[in-house]
Amino acid sequence: MRLLTRVRRWLDERFHWADLIAPLQKKTVPIHGLSYWYFLGGITLFLFGIQVCTGILLLLYYRPGANEAFESVQYVMTRVQFGWLVRSIHSWTANLMVFTAFAHMFSVVFLRAYRKPRELTWLSGMVLLFPRPRIRL
Amino acid sequence: MKTEALGKVQQVRRHIVEMLLGGGLFASIVSAIYPVLRYLVPPPVADLGSDEIVAAKMGDLKPNGSKIVRFGTRPALLLMTGEGEYRALSAVCTHLSCTVQYRNDLHQVWCACHNGMYDLNGRNISGPPPRPLEAYQVHLRGDEIVISRKREG
Numbered sequence: 001m002r003l004l005t006r007v008r009r010w011l012d013e014r015f016h017w018a019d020l021i022a023p024l025q026k027k028t029v030p031i032h033g034l035s036y037w038y039f040l041g042g043i044t045l046f047l048f049g050i051q052v053c054t055g056i057l058l059l060l061y062y063r064p065g066a067n068e069a070f071e072s073v074q075y076v077m078t079r080v081q082f083g084w085l086v087r088s089i090h091s092w093t094a095n096l097m098v099f100t101a102f103a104h105m106f107s108v109v110f111l112r113a114y115r116k117p118r119e120l121t122w123l124s125g126m127v128l129l130f131p132r133p134r135i136r137l
Numbered sequence: 138m139k140t141e142a143l144g145k146v147q148q149v150r151r152h153i154v155e156m157l158l159g160g161g162l163f164a165s166i167v168s169a170i171y172p173v174l175r176y177l178v179p180p181p182v183a184d185l186g187s188d189e190i191v192a193a194k195m196g197d198l199k200p201n202g203s204k205i206v207r208f209g210t211r212p213a214l215l216l217m218t219g220e221g222e223y224r225a226l227s228a229v230c231t232h233l234s235c236t237v238q239y240r241n242d243l244h245q246v247w248c249a250c251h252n253g254m255y256d257l258n259g260r261n262i263s264g265p266p267p268r269p270l271e272a273y274q275v276h277l278r279g280d281e282i283v284i285s286r287k288r289e290g
Contacts, residue, residue: 060177081180086172086176
């Protein structure tokens with residue numbers, strides 16, 4: 001820990017980013033916001049991160065195409081060490097992410113969180129929702 | 138946190154708790170990283186391989202013609218003999234893995250790298266190749282020419 005503080009101080013002396021980071025470190029949230037509904041967006045983002053990571057891993061072995069796709073997925077599931085794990089996580093996360101994304105959207109609708117100052121937040125969510133790839137391995 | 142304000146017992150207790158927390162964190166990170174590293178190691182069986190592919194359509198090849206197609210991750214050579222019979226061979230030379238080609242002037246399969254020669258059944262007949270080329274099965278499905286790996290047993 002002490003080493004980390006020193007590294008941080010060393011970097012801060014050179015880049016002066018303490019002011020930049022300060023608003024990220026503490027965000028005041030209304031107490032009534034600390035309900036389960038409030039976390040769905042973050043959960044969706046977390047699941048998306050897992051999708052990206054496991055997706056990149058699967059790209060190593062997956063081959064698209066009518067002839068090869070099935071074979072290569074079977075290869076991942078049977079031959080590659082922990083391939084079953086990576087693909088299953090990818091598959092389950094994909095479904096869970098669609099679920100949490102919609103739950104998040106409905107929570108915003110029903111809590112009426114799309115109103116003034118958050119109209120653009122709502123719009124950005126909609127932009128993210130619709131082109132989401134629905135191709136699942 | 139004022140560590141000096143705590144008694145010695147508390148210090149020891151805190152140290153143990155920190156060790157446990159750090160150990161737990163370390164263990165969970167390792168349990169996430171380890172499968173990924175094992176996953177990145179390619180398996181000894183390099184390729185489950187496609188069992189079959191559509192190599193060409195009827196009429197794509199004329200007698201004495203040939204075509205190199207992708208078969209899984211490797212090239213395959215589909216050729217039509219002068220009598221109009223289809224043959225399919227692995228196009229990977231058994232010598233140094235160059236891609237072989239059909240020589241319609243010699244009616245043989247030829248590797249350009251070191252002048253290796255194979256006959257139309259894939260047998261190595263001259264030059265450096267040590268082993269015959271793997272022969273694939275060819276069959277027709279509608280107007281598609283399908284080549285497939287021969288299955289043992």
